[in-house]
Amino acid sequence: MTVDDAEPLAPCDPGAAPITDCARCAVLERDLALARQQLARAEVTMAGMVEALGRARTIGAAVGIVMSALTRTQDEAFAYLVKVSQRLHVRVRELAEEIVLTGAVPELPVSRRNTDRQASAP
Structure with a gap:
């Protein structure tokens, strides 16, 4: 039953006019x-x-x-998801959906900073 299906309210006083005719009607409609x-x-x-x-x-x-898959604690596993999602530039939720759908855990991508440091090393 919805509010629109409700029966009209009876007047407070049995001898009073129906509620739609009284001054309280506007207040009740506002409420x-x-x-x-x-x-x-x-x-x-x-x-x-x-x-x-x-x-x-x-x-x-x-x-x-x-x-x-990686023998991690709960906190470590969540931190892993966050790190992978940041490096892949996807939301944690999207990464999680893919993992649940496939059952495969992606490897942690190498960060560009590490690649740049290795390339500039003597």
Whole structure:
């Protein structure tokens, strides 16, 4: 049942005019409009939280795969994901999705700084 399906409110006093004819109607309509706005915001917030929970689960699964494949602790595996994502210029979430999809853990790419240092070494 939605708010629009609700029965009209009965007057406070059985002898009073219907609620739509009383002065309180404007106040009730305003309150209803505010409640609808709050509900809409809450639904958007909830949708964002559901999406974030899905991302967190995917990243958690990828951390577990990295822990298993590279024999790392949870913190080390997450740090590894962050480092790989930075060097590949992709979001951790995107990297995690790929790892969960394929089960393959990418090797840590060599940073350009290390390559530049090695090239300039005597």
